Amino acid sequence: MLKKEDFEKFPEMTVEFDSPLSEYTFTRVGGTADFLAFPKSNTELLEVIALARETDTPITVLGNASNLIVRDGGIRGLVILLEKMAQVKIAGYTIESQAGAKLIDVAKIAQEQALTGFEFACGIPGSIGGAVFMNAGAYGGEISQVLASVKVIDEQGNISNLSADEMKFGYRHSIVRDKNLIIVSAKFELKSGDPQQIQNEMNRLNNLRASKQPLEYPSCGSVFKRPSGHFAGQLIQEAGLQGKRIGGVEVSKKHAGFMVNIDEGTASDYEALIAYVIEKVKANTGVTLEPEVRIIGEKL
Incomplete structure (x- = not known):
C-alpha cells in the first residue's frame, strides 16, 4: 500500500491525504480518499499509476465526478482526478482533448473553430474521459457519433489507441468499463459549420x-437509463414519486429523472431513494429501472 512519503517522488503534483471527496463530486456526497492525486501530464499519470501498482494499491480514476455517487465510506487506495489534464488541440476538423477537459469547454472551442457536431455536449457537466467511458449523450447526440479514437492505459501500464469501432459503444457503455482501461485522451472528427x-x-x-433540469441543486445528472419503449422520468412521475424524499435527497419536482441533494444528503440517502424508486416503478408498471449513475466506494 502507498505511503505519504512515496509521493515525495512527485514534487510538482498536487496530492491530498484523507481528502473528502464530497468537495469534488457534483452530488456533494462521498467519504474520504486515502490518497487523491492530480497529475498534470501523461508522464505523471503513468508514473503514479506504476507506483500504485508496485505497492498493490487500488486505483480509482475520476474525470469530473459528475454522473457519479461516491459512498459515504469513501474510496480506499489512490484516487486520481484528471481535471488538470485538460489540454485541447485542433488540427483541421479534428479535436484532440485530454481526458480531464470539460465537455462544455470543448464544445465552446469547437464553436469558436467553426466545427459542428459537438453541440449536443454543450451543457453536459462532465469530462471528456467520463463522457467517452459511458458514451454520454443528450438531445439526440452521443460521443460515439463523433469519436475517432481514444488513447488508453491498460492494467499492465501500456498505452494504446482504440478506434471508435474497437470501443464497442452501446447505450451509456463502452469497452473501457469492461476492460478496466484508463482514458488518457480522445480525438473527435467534426465538420465545418457556421459559428453563429x-x-x-x-x-x-x-x-x-x-428549463427542464434542476440545475440549481447538486445532483448526479440523469439517474436511470432509458428503458426500452419508455422514459424513466415519465415512469417515475406516473408512480407519484416526484418530491419523494429520503434524508436530504429528493426526486426532483422539476424533472423526475433527477435526484437532488436539497439538505445535506448522503450517499446512503441516494442509494435508498434509488432502490425505493426502482421498487415502486416496478410495482406500478412492471418495468425495472436500471441506474445510469455509477455508484462506487465503500459503505459506512
Missing part, C-alpha cells in the same frame, strides 16, 4: 436544459 449557427444551437440546447 453552432452558437444558436448551443443556446437552444442550454435553454432547454435550464
